[in-house]
Amino acid sequence: MNTHAKSGYLFVAPFLLVFAAMLVAPLAYAAYLSLFREQLIGGTVFAGFENYTRALQDDRLMDGVLRVARFFVIQVPLMLALSLASALAIDSGLLRFAKVFRLGIFIPYAVPAVVATLMWGYLYGPDFGPFAQLAGKLGLPAPPFLSDDWMLGSMANIVTWEFVGYNMIILYAALRAVPHDLYEAAAVDGAGAWRIAWSIKIPALRPALLLCLIFSVIGSFQLFAEPQLLQRLAPSVIDSGYTPNLYAYTLAFTGQEVNYAAAVSFLLGAVIVVASYTVLFVSGRRSRS
Template sequence: MAESVAAGRVTARKRRVHKDAKGWVFVGPFLAVFALTFLAPIGYAIYLSLFREQAFFGGNVFVGLDNYVEAIQDSKFWDAFGRVLVFLIVQVPIMLILALLAALAIDSLRLHAAGFFRIVIFLPYAVPGVVAVLMWGYIYGNNFGLAADLNDLFGTTAIQPLSSHWMLPSIANIVTWEFVGYNMLIFYSALRTVPGELYEAAAIDGAGTFRTIRAVKLPALRGAIVIATIFSIIGSFQLFNEPNILRTLAPNVITTYYTPNMYAYNLSFAGQQFNYSATIAIVMGIITAIIAYVVQLRGSREAL
């Protein structure tokens, strides 16, 4: 009896191992690509950040965490970080509120041609980022485009979207124009999953439009709002295309360290400081991950 039980256990174990082997056949290709395209670059960047190129003798020398200490004390890095932090605090709430209002309006069933407006609002997201910045660059130009034409029309020079005071709002306007439709689609998709019974219960209780939004729609959107906020935070800290392209129009306003990503890019490809560039990228990635995790954790707690 004992021998048969033991034999049965061995057979069950072999079946389980066989099933696990089949699972690895399907998961293996993904894990291989994930390791090569995600883990390997991160590991190599960490490796680079632990070395420093010698100025006179050439070659890399191991310096441990010295590059990280230098990054923490780097005023240019913190200037760039402070700029994107201000950008995040101001631009992200405005963009998400506009996307939320658009989603609520389209979902309300009171907006005629809702499908048309949904496509129109989402369409800027389909425009390639470089093309979008070039379009707005021609509008912002001081010597050409809409801003210059308005200055000529009114005989003034007050409209200067590419000046030092207005550059960050001008970039924020481009990013908002690009991504309102994307976030609107996230919110609208979440609204479409709300059960119709909740709307019927709200109507029976005598809830009006605004009370229905507050009591039914906004709670249903909480998870989508958290996701959109996390994506927007990551996107804000990754700000690169817009200022890098506009730099050709305003080189005296947009510096090589206007954003952390621009700073890392120029350190690497213009200054040939690959080790320190990798350090800046890793420090910025850690900060972004911490902030995104805190937002996700707080959003999950509020949802509970």
């Protein structure tokens, strides 16, 4: 028993070491930092929860959180529906060139977010982007992709483009794990392809969908690269508080308010935990009923 336990620890040690050094330690250090206040004049003083109370009253942070929450509510269902549809289509076996299709949808995920955003930023361009040129040829005004009203949608489009393939692969992998005798039994019972998809495949995908959903909660609330790059194209639309992560970054690297940024990051982490838990709770209750 004793030697077993010892060798067990030995096996997990490499992971634990990296985990502690790369995750636990930075997190603990950030938590520690968030309790102090370093000023340009006067140095560092212990501030207790002052940074947190300031953050809770910070309208710009609140606006950012609400904005990404709105983003989540609109973008994620859309993206997951698309992923689900393409996973089912590939799995149905009815699709020609299924491999090409699968690869085609997945490729955007392999494109770095920065490159994807730059590319879309160009496509969105109000003066020389292809959409603007097309609209110009048709005598229409250029679609204002980068305007205040459209920005969140334009960004949702980029993120959807990037991650549909990724979620599709998760769902498709889960579909491959469904035993084929279920389909055969259903077919014997007279179920068609649609019925099989609805009654067997989608219920079987529930855990995978939940996984995708949780990833999406985290991804949405931590939006950073896309707004950060689009900021250059539309500086008056995207300010430094556009998303909470962008805000924390600006606080730390523009305002040198590292301690406050740490507190904001922790609060954002708390928001994500709560949102993820809510998703789990709601879906868990539904599956029981």
